[in-house]
Amino acid sequence: MQLKSGEAQKLAMIYSELExxxxxxxxxKNIPNHTKKVDRQLRIVKTNLLSIKFSLQEIIKLLKNK
Incomplete structure (x- = not known):
């Protein structure tokens, strides 16, 4: 079966779109894994920020008590 030029071009275009x-x-496919990784990193940063905030509050308390 021979394809006309227009049909061949159309099939080539469809193939290109499918590729x-x-x-x-x-x-x-890898986005969920990347999202989980970023979420873990954000949790670590949040924990670190909360730790810094707590440390600063402790320093302020100590300074006020002097």
Missing amino acids: KEKSLLLKT
């Missing part, structure tokens, strides 16, 4: 979708799906 782009495949590439995008492969990239987005």
Whole structure:
């Protein structure tokens, strides 16, 4: 079966679009893991900030008691 030039171009365009979708799906497949990693890092930063805040409050209390 021979394809007309227009049909061949159309199939090539469809194939190209499918390849782009495949590439995008492969990239987005890793997003949940990246999101979990970022969430963990944000929790660590939050914990560190709370620790600093607590430390500053303790320093202020000590200074006030002098």
